[in-house]
Structure formats: C-alpha cells, structure tokens
Amino acid sequence: MSSEQQQAVDAPPLTEEIAPGTASDPPVGGDAPATVTVDGIEVSVEAGATLIDAVEAIEPAESVPALCHYGREEIGPRSECRTCMVETDEHGVVPACSFPAEDGMTVRTDATDAAQARDVNLDLVLSDHNLRCTTCGKNGRCELQDAAIDAEVEEPRYGVLDDRDEYEPIDDSSSFIQIDRNKCILCNRCVEACNDVQVEGVLRMEGSGQDTRIGFQSDAETMEDSTCVSCGHCATVCPTGSLVEKGIEDATTIPLPGFTQTNSVGKTHENTGKTKGPMTPKKRTEDSSDERSLTDGGDRSAGTKTETETSHADGDDWGDASERGGEWP
Amino acid sequence: MVTLDGQTGFHTGCSLERIEAIVRAFEETGDVTAADPDAVVDHGPGQTTFPTPELSGLRTGVREILDGCGWRRPTDPADHEAVGGFVDPDPDAVIDLGGTLDGRGWRDLCHDAPLADTWESVRSAAGDPVVVVNAHGNAADTLLLESAPFEALDGAVALADAVGAERVIVYASADDERAVQTVRDAAANYPDSPITVDVETGPAEYRAAEPSMAIESLEGNHRLEARIRPPDLDAVGLHGRPTLVHTPRTLAHLSVALREGEPAGTRVMTVTGDVADPVTVEVPASETLETVVDAAEMTGAFKAASVGGRFGGVTDDLTVGVKPDALAANDLGSEGVVRVLADDRCLVEFVGQRAQFAADENCGRCVPCREGTTQLAGLLRDVYDGGYDPEAIEELIDVMTTSSICAFGVQAGRPTRTALSAFESEFEAHADGRCPAGSCLEPLEA
Numbered sequence: 001m002s003s004e005q006q007q008a009v010d011a012p013p014l015t016e017e018i019a020p021g022t023a024s025d026p027p028v029g030g031d032a033p034a035t036v037t038v039d040g041i042e043v044s045v046e047a048g049a050t051l052i053d054a055v056e057a058i059e060p061a062e063s064v065p066a067l068c069h070y071g072r073e074e075i076g077p078r079s080e081c082r083t084c085m086v087e088t089d090e091h092g093v094v095p096a097c098s099f100p101a102e103d104g105m106t107v108r109t110d111a112t113d114a115a116q117a118r119d120v121n122l123d124l125v126l127s128d129h130n131l132r133c134t135t136c137g138k139n140g141r142c143e144l145q146d147a148a149i150d151a152e153v154e155e156p157r158y159g160v161l162d163d164r165d166e167y168e169p170i171d172d173s174s175s176f177i178q179i180d181r182n183k184c185i186l187c188n189r190c191v192e193a194c195n196d197v198q199v200e201g202v203l204r205m206e207g208s209g210q211d212t213r214i215g216f217q218s219d220a221e222t223m224e225d226s227t228c229v230s231c232g233h234c235a236t237v238c239p240t241g242s243l244v245e246k247g248i249e250d251a252t253t254i255p256l257p258g259f260t261q262t263n264s265v266g267k268t269h270e271n272t273g274k275t276k277g278p279m280t281p282k283k284r285t286e287d288s289s290d291e292r293s294l295t296d297g298g299d300r301s302a303g304t305k306t307e308t309e310t311s312h313a314d315g316d317d318w319g320d321a322s323e324r325g326g327e328w329p
Numbered sequence: 330m331v332t333l334d335g336q337t338g339f340h341t342g343c344s345l346e347r348i349e350a351i352v353r354a355f356e357e358t359g360d361v362t363a364a365d366p367d368a369v370v371d372h373g374p375g376q377t378t379f380p381t382p383e384l385s386g387l388r389t390g391v392r393e394i395l396d397g398c399g400w401r402r403p404t405d406p407a408d409h410e411a412v413g414g415f416v417d418p419d420p421d422a423v424i425d426l427g428g429t430l431d432g433r434g435w436r437d438l439c440h441d442a443p444l445a446d447t448w449e450s451v452r453s454a455a456g457d458p459v460v461v462v463n464a465h466g467n468a469a470d471t472l473l474l475e476s477a478p479f480e481a482l483d484g485a486v487a488l489a490d491a492v493g494a495e496r497v498i499v500y501a502s503a504d505d506e507r508a509v510q511t512v513r514d515a516a517a518n519y520p521d522s523p524i525t526v527d528v529e530t531g532p533a534e535y536r537a538a539e540p541s542m543a544i545e546s547l548e549g550n551h552r553l554e555a556r557i558r559p560p561d562l563d564a565v566g567l568h569g570r571p572t573l574v575h576t577p578r579t580l581a582h583l584s585v586a587l588r589e590g591e592p593a594g595t596r597v598m599t600v601t602g603d604v605a606d607p608v609t610v611e612v613p614a615s616e617t618l619e620t621v622v623d624a625a626e627m628t629g630a631f632k633a634a635s636v637g638g639r640f641g642g643v644t645d646d647l648t649v650g651v652k653p654d655a656l657a658a659n660d661l662g663s664e665g666v667v668r669v670l671a672d673d674r675c676l677v678e679f680v681g682q683r684a685q686f687a688a689d690e691n692c693g694r695c696v697p698c699r700e701g702t703t704q705l706a707g708l709l710r711d712v713y714d715g716g717y718d719p720e721a722i723e724e725l726i727d728v729m730t731t732s733s734i735c736a737f738g739v740q741a742g743r744p745t746r747t748a749l750s751a752f753e754s755e756f757e758a759h760a761d762g763r764c765p766a767g768s769c770l771e772p773l774e775a
Binding site for chain 2: 019021022023024025026027028077079080081082083085092093095098099100113116117120121124125127128157158186204205206207208209210211212325326327328329
C-alpha cells in the first residue's frame with residue numbers, strides 16, 4: 001500500500017485515488033455546544049453535534065429509526081434514509097442525523113409531518129428490501145427489522161421486494177464475506193468503513209436511480225475478483241443482512257426444510273476455486289469479469305437468470321433538449 | 330436578418346436555400362429589402378439594441394436582458410462596451426444591487442431569494458470564494474451564452490470582484506456545444522481583468538444541473554449525487570471553498586442593473602411543448618402567463634401548461650402572474666419554462682411520464698426520491714388498473730417534498746400533485762378505463 005508512494009515522492013496521498021462514488025459532503029455538526037429542547041426536555045450536546053445526538057440522549061415521544069445513522073468511527077451521516085425527520089420551530093422538518101444542533105432549537109419528534117415522513121420513508125426502504133427474514137442470517141439482530149418492529153409496521157404501504165425476477169444474485173464468491181444486495185438499504189456505512197476507516201478503496205457506490213448499488217472500485221463484478229482484503233469491517237457496520245461474514249450467514253435463520261437464503265433468492269455468484277495472489281489495494285485486473293460463475297442456487301431453477309446489467313449508464317437519452325418524459329405507461 | 334446603414338430586413342423560418350437566395354439578392358442590389366423580407370425596420374446607424382420588428386415571437390414583451398441577443402456580435406467585447414458594459418463597479422454597489430435582485434431558476438443557489446445576504450456572507454467568509462455560472466439545462470441560459478455571453482460574464486466578474494473571488498467558472502452541459510464554444514471565445518476576448526474565467530462542462534443528465542451536483546461534477550467526481558445541506562455551498566462549496574452558484578439569467582440581470590443603475594424588473598421565460606417553435610421572451614414582471622404563452626404559436630387548442638420546467642406545476646389557468654410569489658401561490662414553478670399542452674394530450678400520461686423520468690434519472694442517494702419516485706410511477710400506473718388512490722399519492726408526494734435532499738426530489742411530485750387538483754376528472758376517467766384525450770388507453774389494451 002505504501003510502496004507506490006515510496007516510488008514517487010510527488011504521488012498524491014493514497015486517499016486521493018480512492019473513488020467511493022459519493023458526494024463530498026460538508027461537515028455538518030453545530031459550531032458550539034448547544035442546549036436544545038426535544039419533546040419538551042432540555043438536552044445539552046457538545047460542539048459538532050447534530051440533532052440526533054439530542055434525540056438519542058432522551059426517550060423521544062415517538063420512535064426515530066434513523067436507519068442509516070451510525071454515529072461512530074466518523075462514519076456518516078449519510079442522511080439518505082430520511083427516517084430521522086423531526087420538526088423544528090426554527091427550520092421546519094429536518095433530518096436529525098445531519099442537521100446541526102444549534103443553541104435554543106426546539107425539536108418535536110411527534111409532530112404530524114415529521115412522523116409521517118419517518119413512517120413513509122421506512123416503508124419506502126422496505127419496498128426495496130427482500131423481507132424474507134426467516135432465511136436471513138441477521139434475523140433478530142437487524143437494524144431494519146428492529147426499526148420496523150419499533151414503528152409497529154404490519155403491512156408496509158408499498159409492499160416489499162419479493163419479485164424473484166428482480167433479485168440480484170447473492171455474491172457468495174468470497175471465502176469470507178457474502179453480499180446480498182437485495183437486503184441493502186444503501187446506507188453507505190460499508191463504503192465509508194472500507195474507504196475512510198480501513199483506507200482499502202475496495203467498495204464504492206455506483207449507478208443511479210433504481211440501479212444504485214454497492215460495487216467495486218476495481219470494476220470487478222464479484223467479491224472474489226475484487227481487491228477485498230477480507231478485513232470484515234463492512235460486515236461489522238452493515239445494518240441488515242446485506243453484508244455478512246461467511247460461516248454465520250445462516251446463524252439465525254429459522255429452519256424450514258428445503259428453504260434457504262440461497263434458494264429463496266435463486267441466483268448466486270459462487271467461488272470459482274481459483275487461487276489468488278495477495279491482494280493489493282486498488283489492484284485492477286483488465287479481465288475481471290471473465291471468470292465469474294453464476295449458478296443456480298437450488299431446486300427452484302425458474303429464478304435463474306443470466307445477469308446482464310453490469311453497466312449503469314446514466315441515461316444519455318434524456319438530454320434536456322428533448323424534454324421527454326420517461327417510458328409510459 | 331440583413332442590415333445596412335440603419336435599415337434591417339427580417340426573414341423568418343429560412344431554409345439554407347432561402348438564405349443563399351437572400352445573400353445573393355443583397356450582393357446584387359446592395360438593398361436589404363431586395364429579397365422581400367417579412368419585416369423591415371428603419372433605425373439609426375450604430376444601433377446598439379435589437380431593432381424589434383412586428384413579427385410573431387419577437388414583438389412580445391421587452392428587451393432588457395435579451396437586448397444583445399441576435400444583434401450584438403456575441404464574442405466581440407466592443408459591442409458589449411458600446412452599450413455601456415464592463416462597468417467597473419464599487420463592491421458595495423454590487424452587494425447593494427443584490428438586495429434588489431433574486432436568483433433565477435432552480436439551478437441557482439439563491440432560487441427566488443434576494444442575493445445580497447448570501448453575497449455578504451461569502452464576502453466575509455474565510456477562504457477563497459469562487460463564482461460558478463450554472464448554465465446547465467435551461468433554454469434561456471443557453472441562449473444567453475450563445476448570443477450574449479458578455480452579459481453573464483460581466484455580471485459574474487463584477488460579482489467575483491465584489492466578494493473577493495479570483496475565479497469564475499462557467500459550467501454547462503457538454504451537449505450544448507455551441508454555447509460552450511461561444512462562451513469560451515467570449516471569455517478569451519474578455520478585457521483585461523485580474524479574475525480568471527474558465528469554462529467547464531458536465532454530463533448532459535438533467536440532475537447534473539442541481540447546484541451541489543454541479544459542484545461535484547466540477548470537482549471531477551465520476552458519479553454525481555446530491556450533497557447534504559446545511560451548510561450550503563455558499564459556506565462549503567467547490568473544494569470546500571465558499572461558492573456562489575448563479576444562472577446566466579441572474580448574472581445578466583446584475584450586469585444590466587450595474588450599467589442602468591436599477592434592476593430591469595423583467596422575467597425571461599421560454600415557451601415550449603406543443604408549439605410551432607419554442608420561443609424565449611422577456612416580459613415585465615407584472616405580466617401573466619397568458620402573455621408569455623401568446624408569444625408562441627400553438628399547434629393545437631390550448632389545454633394546459635406545465636409551468637416551471639421539467640417538474641413544473643400543471644394548470645389550465647393562464648391568468649396567474651409570472652412573479653415567483655404568484656406562481657408559488659398556485660403551486661407552479663418559477664424556472665422560467667412553460668410547456669404548453671394541446672387538447673389531445675392526456676394529463677395522466679403526461680405526469681406519469683414525468684414521474685417515470687424522475688424514477689429513471691434521480692441520483693439514487695435519498696430514499697424519498699430514489700424509492701419515492703419509483704412508487705409514485707407505480708401508483709400512477711395503478712390508475713390504469715382501476716387502483717386510483719389519491720390519498721396515497723398525495724401522502725407520498727408530501728413526504729418526497731418535505732424530506733428529499735435536493736430540489737430534484739422536492740419538485741419531482743409537483744406535476745402529479747398539481748394535475749390531481751386541476752384535472753381530477755381525468756384520473757377518475759382512467760380509473761374507469763377511459764382516457765378523455767383518447768391518447769393513452771388504446772395502446773395499452775392493444
């Protein structure tokens with residue numbers, strides 16, 4: 001990792017080469033220590049705090065899931081899930097996880113608009129999540145599951161991701177970490193753990209719209225072909241069953257004969273058995289997509305499809321001049 | 330347009346052959362009226378402003394901001410100087426004028442807000458400020474760069490000087506090649522100034538115009554997504570510097586106000602959609618949408634207008650004023666683009682396409698926009714199957730509006746929200762299996 005830098009003194013620091021695909025967010029904390037009132041309770045927070053620090057310091061009137069919030073190791077705030085919206089007298093409805101705590105602010109978690117926003121956004125997260133909890137290794141220790149239970153979700157407004165044709169294959173190609181993107185809520189914690197904490201530069205956010213996904217900076221298609229050093233930090237920070245350590249991927253599933261996570265999804269990238277040299281961060285192989293295997297995950301072979309969507313072109317067709325709308329209906 | 334010695338002949342809708350004929354006739358006779366122009370205007374020699382003829386599209390409104398378009402040579406600084414341009418104003422005078430001007434368009438950091446406070450905060454902030462001219466994706470802004478780039482540049486340089494910025498960056502879509510080339514040439518010809526003017530391009534995608542994504546693009550990020558705010562770009566922008574992002578329209582208003590001593594008080598608006606040719610006109614802010622729409626020749630009977638750009642509000646009421654507060658009171662947008670829809674257009678189809686466009690083109694960062702636009706398109710498709718649920722649609726749009734990170738998601742539900750209130754019966758008819766415009770149910774059943 002340091003050999004490149006030693007060769008060329010003028011080389012930029014390694015972090016400059018890391019391309020996580022995410023925006024350069026500004027620092028978001030408050031400038032000074034602040035006292036804010038949350039649901040009628042005065043809370044003092046330190047400089048650099050956001051409103052979520054004040055909300056978490058008390059027992060708020062209503063559940064604030066703040067799903068993508070991590071609040072440790074300088075990971076986040078990503079502020080993408082918007083299940084932390086709260087009402088403030090000063091700025092209206094704001095995301096608690098990324099809004100600076102300013103002295104004198106008044107915050108309510110039970111205001112109608114904020115509660116509705118958290119509620120709908122949680123359902124929107126669920127709408128794009130494979131909710132087969134009984135075949136998931138994170139069953140019982142999943143932040144999304146906890147949030148849904150706390151929020152007393154019985155039937156999500158927009159359903160859940162249960163169309164097998166829409167499932168992405170499970171990436172079971174690494175010996176150490178499994179990726180199931182059908183459970184990913186795009187909280188970006190893994191990308192930050194990989195790039196900002198471990199400085200490995202393996203994972204990135206890629207694509208846009210519904211094609212947004214966690215991918216690899218080396219353009220590899222599978223974990224096995226990526227430059228992953230298997231440190232496991234991504235699996236540690238993952239709030240759901242999207243990134244789990246191998247060996248415990250079935251740890252908390254409910255035994256149902258013949259029904260497993262693998263065949264519930266139906267498509268899997270398996271390990272190729274190929275031996276690899278030691279991983280070098282940012283190593284790129286030109287033919288990284290050639291060797292991947294795609295196998296049927298079980299007896300429900302109808303779900304097997306060849307994955308073709310590897311590029312996530314940004315829709316050049318939609319130039320402004322045309323002023324066209326999307327395909328309809 | 331053929332002009333000589335204070336007389337100009339106007340020819341409209343010319344083919345290449347027709348232009349050749351006009352040039353030939355002029356060369357043979359030396360008479361600007363030789364080729365039978367559609368209009369002739371007599372004016373003094375040395376005319377510095379556009380001699381407006383009585384022709385459709387050109388006679389509407391006034392010409393303060395668009396004055397140079399089509400008349401002054403775009404990249405010749407002498408023409409801009411001849412109308413009093415390149416004033417070297419006192420920084421305080423610039424900031425003071427900012428109190429009388431507002432930001433034009435949603436791609437402007439100060440959309441519909443007075444400029445002076447933001448300018449003042451950037452001037453007093455630590456760090457080297459930057460001025461970004463965001464010309465991405467609006468027809469009037471592209472027109473200004475193509476036809477009167479010095480109006481935008483003059484305003485930008487005066488502003489940079491006033492806030493202590495050493496650099497102006499013009500940002501435009503890579504697809505607007507002519508605008509990019511023209512403003513590059515104009516920047517190269519700009520009179521000596523301590524301020525550097527660079528021209529950069531970003532991808533043509535709609536979202537690349539959003540101010541924080543414009544900054545991401547200028548920083549060279551290979552993938553564009555919105556930044557969280559606050560703090561906004563005026564505090565932490567391009568490479569962490571205090572950054573102003575203004576549209577060419579905003580800066581042209583500043584440029585004109587600097588040489589005239591007062592703001593023009595006009596709105597530059599583009600009419601597009603079911604029209605023979607899209608037109609960009611400038612009208613006094615006291616005018617209504619009707620005046621603007623009348624500037625273009627519609628290709629069918631008027632049914633509705635989508636006011637405020639791609640995610641504008643849909644209305645059939647053109648008596649609404651063009652001022653931002655009047656538009657906002659009617660849930661219409663102030664982007665300066667009015668798309669007219671003829672009576673064979675189906676509104677359910679129209680807003681469905683807008684929702685699908687939003688679902689396809691969003692950056693993918695925040696849940697209310699990424700997942701919300703997808704669900705919105707789904708709820709609108711459900712209308713065709715009899716599953717019309719206006720409360721569910723309104724609830725979803727409310728949440729997209731209150732909790733999306735950037736203007737893309739905040740605005741994405743507006744076409745549907747406004748159509749639901751102005752054209753409710755069309756939605757109900759679709760739920761009953763009938764398209765009143767007869768345009769979208771037939772193909773579905775086939």
